[in-house]
Amino acid sequence: MNTLKIPAETVTEAHIQAYERDGVVCIKNAIPMEFIEIVRPAADWCRQNPGPYDRDIAREEGQFYGGQYMWLRNEAFKNFLFKSPSGAVAARLLRSETIQLYYDFLLTKQPGASNPTPWHQDRLYYPLSGNGADSLLSLWIALDPVTLDSGGMEYVAGSHKWQKLYAPEAFNSDSRFNDLDIQRVPDIDGNRDDYRILSWDLAPGDCLVHHVMTVHGSPENHADVERRGLAIRWMTGEVRYDPRPGTVPEQNTVIASEPNLIAPGCRIEGPDFPKFRVETMPFT
Numbered sequence: 012m013n014t015l016k017i018p019a020e021t022v023t024e025a026h027i028q029a030y031e032r033d034g035v036v037c038i039k040n041a042i043p044m045e046f047i048e049i050v051r052p053a054a055d056w057c058r059q060n061p062g063p064y065d066r067d068i069a070r071e072e073g074q075f076y077g078g079q080y081m082w083l084r085n086e087a088f089k090n091f092l093f094k095s096p097s098g099a100v101a102a103r104l105l106r107s108e109t110i111q112l113y114y115d116f117l118l119t120k121q122p123g124a125s126n127p128t129p130w131h132q133d134r135l136y137y138p139l140s141g142n143g144a145d146s147l148l149s150l151w152i153a154l155d156p157v158t159l160d161s162g163g164m165e166y167v168a169g170s171h172k173w174q175k176l177y178a179p180e181a182f183n184s185d186s187r188f189n190d191l192d193i194q195r196v197p198d199i200d201g202n203r204d205d206y207r208i209l210s211w212d213l214a215p216g217d218c219l220v221h222h223v224m225t226v227h228g229s230p231e232n233h234a235d236v237e238r239r240g241l242a243i244r245w246m247t248g249e250v251r252y253d254p255r256p257g258t259v260p261e262q263n264t265v266i267a268s269e270p271n272l273i274a275p276g277c278r279i280e281g282p283d284f285p286k287f288r289v290e291t292m293p294f295t
Contacts, residue, residue: 014288017099030104034171034225037211041218046095051154053087054239064261068182078117079261097150101245102289111286113244120162120238129180130199130228136179138258143248147223153213154239161234168207171224250279
């Protein structure tokens with residue numbers, strides 16, 4: 012099992028309590044710039060050379076790129092996952108000494124991109140079941156300066172405690188969610204005063220971490236700068252494969268195909284879902 016190291020001051024008890032309370036926390040300077048500088052050109056290369064699990068996720072082609080499992084085809088992303096403190100941040104917030112990778116997800120909104128990311132909850136996109144599936148978390152790492160004007164993320168504080176599962180929302184013309192008999196996310200934008208909505212301006216290396224049940228979204232990119240975010244999903248516990256209708260097809264492909272060959276109901280494990288031990292270094 013690989014070991015990830017993290018300075019104790021990166022994730023404090025205050026960060027952990029904020030995450031547990033709100034379902035999201037912002038951690039400034041979580042990822043050293045040496046790792047950001049390595050992955051930035053790799054992000055551009057991946058967008059220009061789409062892989063088998065990548066697609067446009069906007070209504071208009073070329074405005075919103077989504078690349079999944081970048082680390083399986085690009086060495087820079089693999090080095091990022093195995094050497095940066097990303098996984099250690101996740102483990103610390105989950106109060107765990109070990110952590111397991113689910114997948115990495117590159118999200119690039121072009122300047123002037125006309126479509127917002129709808130308010131949604133991540134849980135039912137994933138073909139997963141078990142207690143670990145209900146506590147999976149996502150690190151959203153800024154590769155560029157991010158503001159609400161450029162499409163920064165927004166979160167409904169405490170929504171991870173609503174004990175509700177919401178149907179996935181289509182980011183584009185995807186119709187696979189249309190027939191799901193599951194309640195939809197409430198009209199957040201039409202009733203913003205009813206919720207405590209959190210957002211942060213980010214510098215490269217800052218990260219947002221949210222719970223898999225937290226309702227979140229982002230506005231259009233009205234700025235004249237690209238918004239590149241690297242979202243990495245991490246998990247603990249006995250997470251199992253549950254290929255329900257409507258789940259992400261690319262994730263089903265990776266889970267069920269070689270080299271993993273995971274059957275429905277079996278635990279998520281294999282070469283594409285590595286586990287890490289986490290070592291917390293003393294305060295400096």
